[in-house]
Amino acid sequence: MVDLQRLEDALKRDGGQVQEAGPADAVDGVPAAAVARPASADGVAAVLREATAQGLVTVARGAATALDWGAPPERVDLILDTTGLDRLVEHGAGDLVVVAEAGLSVAELAETVLGAAQELVVDLPPERLAGGSTVGGALSTGASGPRRLQRGGIRDLVLGATVVLTDGTVASSGGKVVKNVAGYDLAKLLTGAYGTLGIVVRAAFRLHPARPDRAYVVVTGPPADVAARAREVVASQLAPAAVEIDRPAGSDVAEVAVLIEGTGRAVGQRAAAVAEVLGGRVQAAAPGWWAALPEGSTGSTGDRSPAGDGSPAGSGGTYAKATATLVGVAGLLAAAREAEQRYGAGVALRGSAAGVLHAVVTxxxxxxxxxxxxxxxxxxxxxxGTVTVLRASRAVRAELDVWGQVGGLDLMRAIKQQLDPGRNLAPGRFVGGI
Structure with missing residues (x-):
C-alpha cells in the first residue's frame, strides 16, 4: 500500500509533485500505484528514501520511449518521473564536455551544443528522438547508433554521473563530479542496466567537434556479398564514420551505406575511394532507412499486439538487438534468411557492419x-554474438528467454545485491531477473 501523504511530505522542500497513477502510468503493461516527479537530485533522494522505507518498488521514467524494453518488472508501486530534472548544468565548449540532468531531452541537448559546432554522437533512432528521449533514458538503455563505429556508444561517451541509490544515498563517479564512490565506475555500471541499480540524476559526456560535410556511398547486392564489401571498408584506411547494412524482411538482397564525414574536398575524395571498394554510388543524402529501427514484414500474420502491449509501433513484430563479430555479420544475415524459410517468420535486420544490429521478427x-x-x-x-529481445508481446515472451545466454550473471547479481539489496528498483527488468 502506497502512503501518498508521506511521499508528498518527502518532496515538500523540493517543489516536486506526487499523485495517484492514471491508466497511462504503466511499465510494459504493469500498472503503477503512484507517480512522483521531483525537481532536483535532493528530491529524488528524498522520495527514494521514503519509497524504500515503505517497501515500494520504484521504476524510473523519462519520456517512456523505451519503457517497454527489457522484461516487465515484477511489480510497480511508484513511477519516478525524471522529466522535472531537465537542466543543462554546464557546457564546457573549450573542453568538449557537457553536463546535463537526466530529464533533459537528447534532442534539446544536441541542439544546444550544436550552437558551438559540437555534438554528442549518440545517434538515437529518429523515433526515440521525436518522442523526447531523455539523457537518463539513453543511458539506461545503453543507446548507440551508426556512428558508434568511430566514436563508440553512449557508454564510451559518458565521463561521469551522479546517481541516487535505493536508500537515498547520492553518489558520484568519474569526471566533472565532487564525490567519488571507490571501487565502481557508476556511470558505466548503470549504462544499459535499465534502472535496476540506481537512478541517474546527472551525467557528464564527452563531445566531438561537428563535421559539417558528409557523403554517403550506397550499394545493393546479395547479403553475403554486401557483408564482405562492408567488412573490407571497415578494415580499410578510409576511416568511415559509419558502415550500415539494411536487409528488409523476406529479401534476398541487402543494402550497405557508408558515411564519410569531414570538411571540404577531402570528403568527396574519400567517398570516391569508398565507391571504388564497394562498387557503389556516391550521394549527398542518407538512405531513408538510415539510423531508424527496422520494420517488420507487412505480409506476416500472427502475434500483433495493440499499442502499449510490447510491440514496435507500426511493425507488429518483436524487436531485438543482435551483436556479432566483424566476420560474423555475414552469418547473421544468412541466419535471418534461413529462419524465414524454415519457420515462416519475417526477419528484418539493420545496423552496423561492425556487428551491432537491430532486428524485427514477425x-x-x-x-x-x-x-x-x-x-x-x-x-x-x-x-x-548475442541476440537480446528488447520488445515483445507477452505471448512471444512466454515462448523464449528474452535475454538468451549471458556471461557474468553471478557478478551482476552480486552488484545488484550490494547496490539494491531490497530489490526496490525495477526488479525483474534486467537479465536473470535482476
Whole structure:
C-alpha cells in the first residue's frame, strides 16, 4: 500500500509533485500505484528514501520511449518521473564536455551544443528522438547508433554521473563530479542496466567537434556479398564514420551505406575511394532507412499486439538487438534468411557492419521464438554474438528467454545485491531477473 501523504511530505522542500497513477502510468503493461516527479537530485533522494522505507518498488521514467524494453518488472508501486530534472548544468565548449540532468531531452541537448559546432554522437533512432528521449533514458538503455563505429556508444561517451541509490544515498563517479564512490565506475555500471541499480540524476559526456560535410556511398547486392564489401571498408584506411547494412524482411538482397564525414574536398575524395571498394554510388543524402529501427514484414500474420502491449509501433513484430563479430555479420544475415524459410517468420535486420544490429521478427509466437533461436545459433559463444529481445508481446515472451545466454550473471547479481539489496528498483527488468 502506497502512503501518498508521506511521499508528498518527502518532496515538500523540493517543489516536486506526487499523485495517484492514471491508466497511462504503466511499465510494459504493469500498472503503477503512484507517480512522483521531483525537481532536483535532493528530491529524488528524498522520495527514494521514503519509497524504500515503505517497501515500494520504484521504476524510473523519462519520456517512456523505451519503457517497454527489457522484461516487465515484477511489480510497480511508484513511477519516478525524471522529466522535472531537465537542466543543462554546464557546457564546457573549450573542453568538449557537457553536463546535463537526466530529464533533459537528447534532442534539446544536441541542439544546444550544436550552437558551438559540437555534438554528442549518440545517434538515437529518429523515433526515440521525436518522442523526447531523455539523457537518463539513453543511458539506461545503453543507446548507440551508426556512428558508434568511430566514436563508440553512449557508454564510451559518458565521463561521469551522479546517481541516487535505493536508500537515498547520492553518489558520484568519474569526471566533472565532487564525490567519488571507490571501487565502481557508476556511470558505466548503470549504462544499459535499465534502472535496476540506481537512478541517474546527472551525467557528464564527452563531445566531438561537428563535421559539417558528409557523403554517403550506397550499394545493393546479395547479403553475403554486401557483408564482405562492408567488412573490407571497415578494415580499410578510409576511416568511415559509419558502415550500415539494411536487409528488409523476406529479401534476398541487402543494402550497405557508408558515411564519410569531414570538411571540404577531402570528403568527396574519400567517398570516391569508398565507391571504388564497394562498387557503389556516391550521394549527398542518407538512405531513408538510415539510423531508424527496422520494420517488420507487412505480409506476416500472427502475434500483433495493440499499442502499449510490447510491440514496435507500426511493425507488429518483436524487436531485438543482435551483436556479432566483424566476420560474423555475414552469418547473421544468412541466419535471418534461413529462419524465414524454415519457420515462416519475417526477419528484418539493420545496423552496423561492425556487428551491432537491430532486428524485427514477425510471425506467430512459436515462429518468432524459433527464428530468434536460429539467429542466436549464428554465434556459438556469447563472446562472438548475442541476440537480446528488447520488445515483445507477452505471448512471444512466454515462448523464449528474452535475454538468451549471458556471461557474468553471478557478478551482476552480486552488484545488484550490494547496490539494491531490497530489490526496490525495477526488479525483474534486467537479465536473470535482476
Amino acid at each position: 510471425g506467430t509466437p512459436e515462429a518468432t521464438a524459433s527464428a530468434v533461436g536460429h539467429l542466436r545459433g549464428a554465434a556459438t559463444d556469447p563472446r562472438d
